[in-house]
Amino acid sequence: MGAALENAIPFAVTHELIRQGFQNLNMVAPISDISTDMLIGAGCVKTVTGAWVGNVSGGMGHNYRRAAEKGIPNTITINDYSNFSIGMAFFAGAYGLPYIPVKSILGSDITKSNSSIKMATNPFSDEYEPVALVPALKPDIAFLVVQRSDRFGNSHIWGSTGLTQEASIAAEKIIVLADEIVEPEVIASDPGRVLIPGFGVNAVCHVPAACHPSPLIGRWKRDNDFFHDYHKETRDPAGFENWCDQWIRHLPDHEAYRTKLGDRLETLRIIGDAPSAPANYAAE
């Protein structure tokens, strides 16, 4: 969850995992902003596999700190990666390689604190040339927020995509959260903008603003105050419980969440127009 980094984070899924009381999850994501911190605070997480967990606007994630430092609400295991090395681990997972050599974590203690990473030398070189071997990562499920999809899951995404492509191919199952459902002809009119083809998708959910408070390019702005408020209100476990009840547990679904946001959500809706030029796919 959060393969795109700081945009298109599937917070609607974060809420539902908390509401349904999932436990012992392994959250695999490079960054995913406060999504992982919420899941840790709600006791859903056993393992964090990623490069960064915190609050991009506020700094540190209080729940992440409490769990890592004091085992509150439960102890967690942290598998450290850098952004590029977790990306290459997805790449290996996506394309059926058991592992992949990476040079960009050499010299970092990530190679020590993450026991799954092994050191080796380039077998094609006569001289010692160290490489770090990173095992393939294949998440069970990838939740991906997209701007528009048809009912078969053929999805258009635009803007920066982080590791969306690699994570989606590496995952066993793909669940798409579409901001808008369109007719298949709309998607087929521009196959070059398809990042996720429908044949790999297991489910499509129409969830407007599933990304809130993270942004979705051309659809929703970042709700920066929401991140700051979360940071202030979750400083202690009781504060988090209160926040979580108010914004997640006491709401039945994402529709109720959007209703609760009300006008605030409307001010985040992008209303400007900056369309790209059409591409001509005519064959003759």
Add this chain to the structure above:
Amino acid sequence: MPENYSTQELMIIAAAREINDYERIFVGMRLPITAYGVARLTHAPNAVGLFESGVSRYEPAKDMLYTMCDGPNQLGAAWTTGLIQIMGLLSGGRVHAGFIGGAEIDRYGNINTSYIGDSDNPDVKLPGSGGAPDIASMAERLIIIMNHEKHRLVEKVDYITSPGFLGGGNERKMAGLSGGGPAVVITDRAILRPYGPKNELHLAAYHPNHTVQEILKNTGWDLKSIPDVHETASPTKVELEALHQIDKDGFWRN
């Protein structure tokens, strides 16, 4: 001399001077992106900005950014793509310099953003690496921005998230790191640079109104000076005008 700039503005302009024309630069949010904008408006109009989420830009975004993934950073970008495509430029040796910050740095420029104390049982769990180790290990030059406090500039970091010169000397090269490592550390008191055979960070310049003695007192190791240590050059009129053009609201002015 009457001062017409803040410490943060001096830091931004010192950082901008580290960027050369036509270079590809990994840019972070806040201070680094402002420095990149100043460099583009002054001596480096052809510099290219890279953002690890998968964005490359020529001109910096016009509107305020909270994160690199925000809409204004994508509108009018040179390239929006994936993380592997952008960070692969680093791995392929095609990036000249990158900015990073950190909670702790040591005398050899190693940076910690992961754990204070033991990584198995930490006193403080910091957010982690993000893409910093990738940038630190593979950019040709690393530009580091830090607050200059004794508990941040330490003898030895608890955990090396992003490698500097490791144990000093040629250890970095021996570890297989292709990038050149820290070129400069810009703090709110001074500018440090690696110097001598051990590549130890030395005091290269002290900011106006700061003394060498005060800087030593706020550094966690016995900081030595390079032979021609001097006062940091004040911002020029052109540099300040460029900064004010970007920072219209005066965010960096106090």
